[in-house]
Amino acid sequence: MRIAVDIDGVLADQVGAVLEVIEREYGEKYRKSDVDRAHWTFGGRDLWSEIGRLLADPEYALNLPLIEGSQQGIKQLKDHEVFVVTARRPNAEEATKQWLNAHFPCLIDYYHARTGTKQSVPSDVLIDDLDFNIVEFVRSHPDRRGILFVHPWSINDTDIEDYADRVYYCPEWGRVVEAVEDIDSERDIDNER
Ligand SMILES: [Mg+2]
Known part of the structure; x- marks a missing residue:
């Protein structure tokens, strides 16, 4: 199967990293559980603009921590065609590719797609931490499957329940690895019919 994997919130612990910077720069301490929606704001500032600003700094982008278990998980998907899809801006692409090469050398193909347009990538499965992306992806074709990597900010009033x-x-x-195995065996059964 072709599996598209988001970076922030799935491979890289972007929110964990930005909350540390916010504490250092603004002296305000938040936890991940405070970030309860995609467009979360703190002190009048938008977290996602803050992330965009920080990612323009290669030093920051190159040092982003991993989401726990992500390296092992990607290794376990080795029988599939796995590639990256991210909404990160083009100015972060160079550092992002270096970071991927250091931590996930098997992830070679790289797609850029704005939030809510990840259905444009040629994939059977999308792994992403935002419901907008998952909904548009599964809606675009009945055979497509979505894996929502659940964080406190993942659910945002979409019709994902449908x-x-x-x-x-x-x-x-x-x-995530179990879900991929499940999807794969379901497809095998469908193909035998
Ligand atoms: Mg993400």
Whole structure:
């Protein structure tokens, strides 16, 4: 199967990193559980603009920590065609590719797609931490499956519930790997029919 994997919130612990910077620069301490929607704001500032600003700095982008279990998880998907799809801006692409090469050398193909347009990538499965992306992806074709990597900010008033039979909710990488195995065996059964 072709599997598209998002970077921020799935491979890289972007929110964890930005919250540390916010504490250092603004003296305001937040936890991940405070970030309860995609367009979360703190002190009048938008978290996602803050992330965009920080990612323009290669030093920051190159030092982003990993999401726990992501390296092992990607290794376990080796029988599939796995590639990256990200909404990160083009100015972060160079550092992002270096970061990927250091931590996930097997992830070679790289697609850029704005949030809510990831259905444009040629893939059977999308692993992403935002419901907008998963909904548009599964809606675009009945055979497509979405894996929502669940964080406190993942659910944002979309109609994701309407696609319950095509969406897997996974709070950690072990569960993502199980979901992929499940989707793969379901496809084998369909192909035998
Ligand atoms: Mg993401």
